[in-house]
Amino acid sequence: LRAGVPAQDVRAIADRARDRARSTPCDSQDLGIAAQRVRSSFAGYARLIRQDFPGDVGVWRADRSVNSRRPVWKLSQDVRQGALQMRLGIAGRPGAEHLMAVATFPDGVPPYTARIVMRDRRLTSGPYLDTRGASLKSLPLHMRIPRSGPFESYSAESRSPSGADLLPSGMASGWAFRFPAQAAAAIAELDPRESIQVEFLFASGPPQRLFLEVGDFTAARAFLAVRAG
Template identity: 40%
Template sequence: MRIGLSTRTARAVIAAVVMAATPVAAFADGTGTFYDRTFVLAAHEKCRLFRAPVVGALSAATLQSRGAALRAGTTEAALLATAQRARSRARQVSCANPELAMVRDRVSDAFAGWQRIPRMDFNGDHATWTADRVRREAATWRLVQTSVTGASPVRFGLSAAVPGSANVSGGETLSAVVSFVGRPRPYAARMVMRDPALAARPWLTAAGRAILPPESARQEVWSAGTAPAPATLLATGRTQGETWYFPTTGGDRLSRLDPREPFLIQFLFRDGSVATATFEAGDFAAARAFVALGTV
């Protein structure tokens, strides 16, 4: 027997059509949007409704709605339950259902405009990830957040090398660029963040702000190499700096953090000192999915 769409699922159909035609940043309204997007993605996994670029867009949108819900105070447990309900509903719907065919056709048509979006800001509580998909003939930031350590600017995110040149991992590379003032170069750099295996939930203050847990519940990801930074990756007004490259696993671990959480980039010097720049996890996972759609 063919199972039809309930009122709840019909709303997901409408939401799917709307989200494909509207920038991701326009959606930030919590668990209802998260349910809708999770349902549509689950229906795709079952029925193969969309081509890869559409799936990438929906994945970015779903991750961003998850971040919005967490920042609004929804718990991880509640979001997990919401996702389970959405996937359960998708399992019940027939792939031959005409409403799903409507989703496939209208979302794919509407996505033609969405795919041309070149830049997007993914705003967090205290910081912003800026994503840029414009094709360039110079080294560039595909995704970046800015911070400082002392008087020295630090940029962190996904950088892309000059087309045709050697790159650490090909494509975008997880990188930190720093321009130190009046001191020698560090000998190493590392990312520091909560380890979900040691602290399952983010550490929140009474005011609801996330902080780093004690050192015993943290994890580190060490840099994989360094090189002089291209001028196009430097902070405005700087003429020199170093790029520190990190393995892809660093981005994967960052994606699993609560969007409210801070993480650190630390630079280590031979005199034993450590220079620290603080960043916010924010919607890194959503922004990375948006960048993965490719250049325009």
């Protein structure tokens, strides 16, 4: 999609692959040969522990190493806006991993909640990319999300001071927000070229907003699910 292939062409290829899979017997000799080729090609990739998934603007960093003693980031993207710094991704202990944001705030006053805002996939036919003749590669993230909706949003399920284990480098302290699993599933269904917005709400004063590129979030999650070779 980032290379300019129309979304309908990508969907058509996927549909043809599914149709071919449904019509091929499981004991097909040709299928067995193809499967062995895939296994051989996949063996090296399966041994990778860490991989970066760069987009046009941001980078998702995935880590499949296991640490049962303390929570770790399995998938993350960092963003900074002035003195406001945040990391969003999947973190926790094995078997108890959640979509989380850890952020620090310039004046030290924490928000009472946070929410993730994105294009409503059910009410729109595709991504909002306000290029206006500019190159998509250099399009700012705030122009990759609808200006006035329709949106869907997911509020944080919990808020707490962040433990030192989850603080990004250079962040002395911060607040951790845990989001529902549905939020990660929704991000995975977005176009990789668009962005999402993380909004922090305060008891007094305006909200603070940060934007992240969707990028290869789906591919990075799939990488985390791969069995180590």
